[in-house]
Amino acid sequence: xxxxxxxxxxxxxxxxxxxxxxxxxxxxxxxxxxxxxxxxxxxxxxxxxxxxxxxxxxxxxxxxxxxxxxxxxxxxxxxxxxxxxxxxxxxxxxxxxxxxxxxxxxxxxxxxxxxxxxxxxxxxxxxxxxxxxxxxxxxxxxxxxxxxxxxxxxxx
Amino acid sequence: xxxxxxxxxxxxxxxxxxxxxxxxxxxxxxxxxxxxxxxxxxxxxxxxxxxxxxxxxxxxxxxxxxxxxxxxxxxxxxxxxxxxxxxxxxxxxxxxxxxxxxxxxxxxxxxxxxxxxxxxxxxxxxxxxxxxxxxxxxxxxxxxxxxxxxxxxxxx
Amino acid sequence: xxxxxxxxxxxxxxxxxxxxxxxxxxxxxxxxxxxxxxxxxxxxxxxxxxxxxxxxxxxxxxxxxxxxxxxxxxxxxxxxxxxxxxxxxxxxxxxxxxxxxxxxxxxxxxxxxxxxxxxxxxxxxxxxxxxxxxxxxxxxxxxxxxxxxxxxxxxx
Amino acid sequence: xxxxxxxxxxxxxxxxxxxxxxxxxxxxxxxxxxxxxxxxxxxxxxxxxxxxxxxxxxxxxxxxxxxxxxxxxxxxxxxxxxxxxxxxxxxxxxxxxxxxxxxxxxxxxxxxxxxxxxxxxxxxxxxxxxxxxxxxxxxxxxxxxxxxxxxxxxxx
Numbered sequence: 070x071x072x073x074x075x076x077x078x079x080x081x082x083x084x085x086x087x088x089x090x091x092x093x094x095x096x097x098x099x100x101x102x103x104x105x106x107x108x109x110x111x112x113x114x115x116x117x118x119x120x121x122x123x124x125x126x127x128x129x130x131x132x133x134x135x136x137x138x139x140x141x142x143x144x145x146x147x148x149x150x151x152x153x154x155x156x157x158x159x160x161x162x163x164x165x166x167x168x169x170x171x172x173x174x175x176x177x178x179x180x181x182x183x184x185x186x187x188x189x190x191x192x193x194x195x196x197x198x199x200x201x202x203x204x205x206x207x208x209x210x211x212x213x214x215x216x217x218x219x220x221x222x223x224x225x
Numbered sequence: 226x227x228x229x230x231x232x233x234x235x236x237x238x239x240x241x242x243x244x245x246x247x248x249x250x251x252x253x254x255x256x257x258x259x260x261x262x263x264x265x266x267x268x269x270x271x272x273x274x275x276x277x278x279x280x281x282x283x284x285x286x287x288x289x290x291x292x293x294x295x296x297x298x299x300x301x302x303x304x305x306x307x308x309x310x311x312x313x314x315x316x317x318x319x320x321x322x323x324x325x326x327x328x329x330x331x332x333x334x335x336x337x338x339x340x341x342x343x344x345x346x347x348x349x350x351x352x353x354x355x356x357x358x359x360x361x362x363x364x365x366x367x368x369x370x371x372x373x374x375x376x377x378x379x380x381x
Numbered sequence: 382x383x384x385x386x387x388x389x390x391x392x393x394x395x396x397x398x399x400x401x402x403x404x405x406x407x408x409x410x411x412x413x414x415x416x417x418x419x420x421x422x423x424x425x426x427x428x429x430x431x432x433x434x435x436x437x438x439x440x441x442x443x444x445x446x447x448x449x450x451x452x453x454x455x456x457x458x459x460x461x462x463x464x465x466x467x468x469x470x471x472x473x474x475x476x477x478x479x480x481x482x483x484x485x486x487x488x489x490x491x492x493x494x495x496x497x498x499x500x501x502x503x504x505x506x507x508x509x510x511x512x513x514x515x516x517x518x519x520x521x522x523x524x525x526x527x528x529x530x531x532x533x534x535x536x537x
Numbered sequence: 538x539x540x541x542x543x544x545x546x547x548x549x550x551x552x553x554x555x556x557x558x559x560x561x562x563x564x565x566x567x568x569x570x571x572x573x574x575x576x577x578x579x580x581x582x583x584x585x586x587x588x589x590x591x592x593x594x595x596x597x598x599x600x601x602x603x604x605x606x607x608x609x610x611x612x613x614x615x616x617x618x619x620x621x622x623x624x625x626x627x628x629x630x631x632x633x634x635x636x637x638x639x640x641x642x643x644x645x646x647x648x649x650x651x652x653x654x655x656x657x658x659x660x661x662x663x664x665x666x667x668x669x670x671x672x673x674x675x676x677x678x679x680x681x682x683x684x685x686x687x688x689x690x691x692x693x
Contacts (some may be wrong), residue, residue, distance in 0.1 A: 089585070105599070110599070131578070134516075136632075142610065145617075146614075167643065168644045169509060170641065171639075171640070172639070172640045174355045174373055174375065174638045176348045177636055191368070192330075192333075193331055197481060201371060215373065217328070217371065217373070221508070261452075266443070279521070285415030292412050296417075297461050297479070297483065298454065302458075306454075308612055321447060326484070327457065327485050328485075331483075352689070360424065486667045511642045511644060522576075529683065529685070
């Protein structure tokens with residue numbers, strides 16, 4: 070069954086239980102991606118639910134670019150991670166799910182702070198998931214980037 | 226000055242006055258695009274405000290594709306029109322504003338009905354506007370497509 | 382089996398036989414999309430091969446926009462048609478194949494002439510096809526737009 | 538003046554002199570991005586010319602994901618770097634040039650090897666550059682990803 074979601078799905082009240090508890094997903098991701106989901110890599114899950122996630126990328130000086138702002142690839146990385154985690158939080162631990170396409174528009178130059186990405190799935194089909202991701206700077210209210218991604222879901 | 230907007234901007238209560246009245250924009254568009262903004266072309270403005278728009282594409286049998294659903298290009302067309310109108314509603318009548326890039330994810334096959342597109346601008350800079358657009362079928366609640374576009378704004 | 386292709390695949394010498402003859406595909410498309418693949422709609426196949434296609438959109442005054450150039454949606458339409466035809470020319474007549482995502486960058490304002498789109502598939506998997514599409518004005522050498530699209534392939 | 542380029546521009550014979558010598562660009566990038574363009578970060582310029590670049594990302598075990606392939610963000614990072622370097626190689630040292638949008642389709646899972654990205658600019662305008670980027674695995678001929686990006690060029 071394919072389910073699409075509209076803007077209203079952002080309401081935290083409507084959030085459904087994820088397919089696996091956040092603690093278990095944290096443990097599995099740390100084992101599978103030891104250099105990303107670790108204090109060194111700086112990625113961490115803030116929240117997961119069925120159909121969405123919030124993920125944080127800790128600030129790392131190496132992600133700065135001229136002008137003192139954070140580089141585009143750092144924003145892409147946290148957005149892709151949020152999508153991956155939203156998919157796993159919805160279908161369970163299928164680590165071979167892969168991005169098939171990714172699109173991002175950059176809106177503002179982020180300050181030298183952590184980045185938070187919030188993903189919600191717009192479609193969760195048998196073979197394909199589509200999600201949108203907002204990236205915010207920890208420092209400020211307005212989003213710094215808006216992304217969308219498609220994921221191919223392995224056969225169950 | 227560049228202004229970015231977050232998800233909260235969808236709230237109709239926060240809608241600001243457009244740069245020109247909707248009746249004037251309708252008249253200008255009908256004159257500039259006589260085959261699109263006409264009963265034959267089927268495009269019409271439902272609403273404009275500073276930073277956004279809602280646009281309808283009337284159903285036309287020629288937009289059907291095998292399976293009885295509406296073709297992708299029809300969804301792209303109404304989404305691009307909503308973005309164009311949101312830009313004009315925010316900067317005034319600058320008909321030479323042009324799309325520089327457009328991206329769309331298709332979520333559901335739309336029924337043989339009118340399509341409504343709602344655009345809101347995520348960024349309105351001096352040179353560049355970025356917007357996201359949700360396309361809905363008149364028939365149902367869930368969105369059928371989600372798009373984003375960038376527009377180049379002529380020098381003022 | 383999944384096959385990806387690199388830039389060299391543009392060489393016309395390397396073109397393989399399509400999955401069905403061009404005359405048969407023309408007949409099937411005219412029957413399935415009578416308002417698009419007709420003298421009224423103006424879409425026609427110039428060439429198909431396994432993994433690619435060239436498609437023409439005849440000039441129609443209704444596609445003009447202020448400035449005397451052709452509208453973005455007209456470029457999107459011919460690009461999407463070229464992708465659809467490249468997929469059908471590679472997997473045979475599966476008219477329910479649908480676009481799942483589409484992206485386009487606009488490069489130049491096209492003159493008031495026909496548009497030609499050349500698609501080649503970058504990937505043809507069991508479930509997903511990915512293609513890139515160049516759109517040219519009949520009038521000139523340089524491309525006016527560059528697009529990419531993903532298609533979901535129905536189960537065989 | 539805006540110049541667009543077609544597929545023929547890939548011919549290495551047609552490559553024009555870059556706006557600054559590759560050695561100078563290497564020195565400037567190492568100073569501006571010490572953690573990326575260094576033996577630790579692993580990014581290096583293979584070649585630049587007016588309108589394009591080839592860039593390598595050395596293999597790093599931290600970029601592996603389950604299945605033994607390289608993660609999507611690593612492919613995005615090298616593609617974005619190739620675009621940035623192609624822009625700088627064409628307009629000179631303007632490090633504040635920034636990506637405004639980025640799109641990528643993933644084609645194949647890359648082996649645990651270096652990634653090479655080749656960018657060529659499709660448009661180089663006063664305000665906007667558009668490029669396409671092919672990402673290859675050092676290990677094999679077929680591309681692993683195909684990207685496009687737009688850059689905003691600072692006022693000169």
